[in-house]
């Protein structure tokens with residue numbers, strides 16, 4: 001299925017469009033399965049989205065069955081949950097600390113473990129147990145796009161891109177001089193719905209290369225749901241050079 005691309009006027013409209021999609025997909029999953037599983041992206045782009053969802057004065061909050069949501073992370077830095085770089089910390093501050101959700105519904109990667117491979121293994125096991133499946137299928141996965149074409153913590157030239165068996169892996173990322181924890185392509189591509197959020201003029205070049213350029217050049221281009229829907233929500237600044245306009 002070809003990905004759908006929606007261009008929003010600015011970052012706020014991008015966040016609102018993403019929030020609306022989360023409401024729609026959550027309602028559908030909850031009515032079908034009594035729960036909704038969402039893998040959250042880190043970085044800065046989705047922060048406003050998380051703030052919108054958590055704001056009881058906004059239209060989205062009351063439309064989400066918070067007691068039936070299970071939150072996961074697509075990736076994490078090799079840091080503890082209180083570290084400024086922690087994706088968990090960003091999501092907790094923007095959303096989780098403000099919504100009626102139990103800690104048992106929040107499944108963070110243990111970035112604080114000294115051995116990142118142990119953290120990856122534990123998350124891999126947690127996913128298999130939680131989903132009762134060797135290859136879990138998320139209802140919804142949120143992803144961002146790095147300037148080098150990475151997504152989650154699947155960076156160009158890393159072994160994580162080749163992983164076809166583990167659900168979670170802990171690649172060494174030379175350019176960051178650190179390990180990362182990341183869901184792998186087989187897991188991500190097994191999702192029912194994947195939504196990329198891309199915002200800002202600084203992403204215009206990479207977004208054009210990813211969407212309009214030759215395939216399989218960047219990790220983000222390897223995101224293709226096997227049996228699911230892929231949507232790109234991008235703002236006008238990031239979409240400046242796209243040919244499809």
Ligand code: 6PG
Pocket residue numbers: 041042043044045046074075076077087143144145146147150151152153
């Ligand atoms: C992370 C994210 C990463 C992010 C992109 C875009 O841990 O940083 O998972 O994949 O989505 O780097 O980041 P920005 O949204 O900050 O541009």
